[in-house]
Amino acid sequence: MTEEFSDSQLNQGVSFVSTESGHINPAQGYYQDVLATESQNAPITVWSFTPAIIAYGGNWTLGGPGGSGNSLLVYLADSSLYVGAISNSYGGEFWGFISDTPFTSVKLVGGSGLHQQNYQLDNMVYSFYCPYVLAGDLNGNCRLDVEDLAILAAAWLSSSGDPAWNPACDLAAPPDETVNLLDFSVLAGHWLLDCHADPSDPACLPGQ
Missing domain, CATH: 2.60.40.4130 (Immunoglobulin-like)
Known part of the structure; x- marks a missing residue:
């Protein structure tokens, strides 16, 4: 499944919580947010899915006002399991992962460093788990x-x-x-x- 962010209505079963300024930008066709570093008990973005999924990804652009930032750290929010980091060099490239175990939420936080991480997410893709x-x-x-x-x-x-x-x-x-x-x-x-x-x-x- 693909969420293109072409309007403010998300696909059925998809939701997000941003403790900062995260929102959908339909005019540009992407989701945008800004996250500080994890060490600062920073703002986070959590994407949730019902039913559970086994794969997640999208096209990521990191940077924008305030500098290029420090990367994004990705976790399975269900278990706080660290998945990987999205480099601050990404400029529309795809980053994603597949899991052996179904999960219902993905957590994004800013990487270590002094700068905030501005980012945009476009064409978010995910695969439902159906046994x-x-x-x-x-x-x-x-x-x-x-x-x-x-x-x-x-x-x-x-x-x-x-x-x-x-x-x-x-x-x-x-x-x-x-x-x-x-x-x-x-x-x-x-x-x-x-x-x-x-x-x-x-x-x-x-x-x-």
Whole structure:
């Protein structure tokens, strides 16, 4: 999943808390914040996700008013486990990580030093953790909802080779290489099912 910060509304299940001035800047299409050093009991940014995720990242730009700063330190907020540091040399490059263990929040703090760290985050990406196989769950968050419908709609009536073609949307068995009402019926058949909340539903098949 990708959060592009093109408006003030975050993707479903995503939230943040900034103890400083962190906010979404829709005009520029990014999130921006300023963090002091960890040693100063500094401001932090915490990104939270429901359900849990197993990967997180984005395009980072560090610097801005007040100097280039000292880097950002990244932790799994669930356990305070240190993940790594984003260098103050980043100017729109990607930084991210994959975890063997699902987590629900990421904490960012300023690195050691005297300067504050101004930063922007664009195209924040994350992957949900879903221990089930659920037909029609196109975004992998273990539930069938409007986000899956939007993915299906983007590929509606497309066929293999078309620009809009998305093979994941060819849901009906056997696959016919066309996104049509047969595929919609798979999604609609268990509409609003949440395997995290109702894992005993027969449609929630144990994953590999």
